[in-house]
Amino acid sequence: MIKTNNISNQEIVLEIKNLHKSFGDNHVLKGFNMQLHQGENLVIMGKSGSGKSVMIKCLVGLIEADSGSISLMHKDITKLTQEALDTLRADIGFLFQGSALYDSMTVRENLEFPLRRHKAKFSKHLNTEALVIESLENVGLANAIDLMPSELSGGMKRRVALARTLILKPKIILYDEPTSGLDPITAKEIISLMQDIQKKYKTSSIIITHDVDCARVISDRMILLIDGIDYAVGTYLELSNNENPKIKAFFKH
Numbered sequence: 025m026i027k028t029n030n031i032s033n034q035e036i037v038l039e040i041k042n043l044h045k046s047f048g049d050n051h052v053l054k055g056f057n058m059q060l061h062q063g064e065n066l067v068i069m070g071k072s073g074s075g076k077s078v079m080i081k082c083l084v085g086l087i088e089a090d091s092g093s094i095s096l097m098h099k100d101i102t103k104l105t106q107e108a109l110d111t112l113r114a115d116i117g118f119l120f121q122g123s124a125l126y127d128s129m130t131v132r133e134n135l136e137f138p139l140r141r142h143k144a145k146f147s148k149h150l151n152t153e154a155l156v157i158e159s160l161e162n163v164g165l166a167n168a169i170d171l172m173p174s175e176l177s178g179g180m181k182r183r184v185a186l187a188r189t190l191i192l193k194p195k196i197i198l199y200d201e202p203t204s205g206l207d208p209i210t211a212k213e214i215i216s217l218m219q220d221i222q223k224k225y226k227t228s229s230i231i232i233t234h235d236v237d238c239a240r241v242i243s244d245r246m247i248l249l250i251d252g253i254d255y256a257v258g259t260y261l262e263l264s265n266n267e268n269p270k271i272k273a274f275f276k277h
């Protein structure tokens with residue numbers, strides 16, 4: 025076995041066990057398991073409709089799972105009070121599929137929004153201006169602060185969305201399709217930005233993607249979500265060399 029890093033020795037910051045979620049007769053997740061280690065880039069791949077976004081929404085509490093356990097920093101999130109949960113959630117950044125900026129707000133207002141929502145963590149920052157600027161500088165867009173989303177290109181929108189995620193200084197970042205809809209060059213820029221952020225803030229990340237190049241470049245480990253479960257787990261090299269046709273299908277160009 026080829027060992028590319030020692031990630032598996034690191035502390036587990038996020039763990040999902042036996043997650044089930046159905047919508048009526050549509051059994052989307054049928055016992056999904058996952059472990060995210062400190063500092064790790066974990067890529068999740070799966071066909072469209074396989075339940076990747078549903079899984080990540082269960083993680084952040086946007087969707088309630090039917091059963092299974094989710095622990096964050098060793099705390100079972102189903103057993104926490106609302107207040108404790110909100111505090112913990114401020115440590116998780118979520119980059120939504122698409123960019124999901126508020127169209128009627130400027131870039132600055134879009135970035136201030138999460139600061140207002142998580143007041144407790146940022147009450148000491150009376151002036152949010154510095155945080156907004158720092159966050160935009162991280163994505164190379166400080167000069168776009170007063171623009172409206174309609175004035176931004178697709179790549180710029182994705183950067184602003186990333187800046188909005190970073191402003192909360194999350195310990196864990198969940199990226200849902202960070203490069204989809206972007207041209208290959210812009211996609212590469214976003215990937216290298218994600219790598220810079222990981223180095224600078226030592227974040228742990230889950231990256232949902234269809235983009236095999238993105239997976240190859242960024243992943244420490246990968247999970248293939250097939251038939252509602254964590255069907256295959258391993259490094260890019262291990263999985264891309266696997267002979268199982270269901271696994272092979274992901275790596276054919």
Ligand SMILES: Nc1ncnc2c1ncn2[C@@H]1O[C@H](COP(=O)(O)OP(=O)(O)OP(=O)(O)O)[C@@H](O)[C@H]1O
Nearest residue numbers: 047050052070071072073074075076077078079121
């Ligand atoms: N709120 C919801 N109510 C009912 N069904 C839902 C809901 N959200 C998702 N689903 C269903 O769950 C399944 C998985 O959807 P999900 O969005 O997780 O797919 P995905 O793997 O993220 O796909 P994609 O790669 O296209 O983003 C789909 O069949 C979808 O129709």
Ligand SMILES: [Mg+2]
Nearest residue numbers: 076077121200
């Ligand atoms: Mg999705």
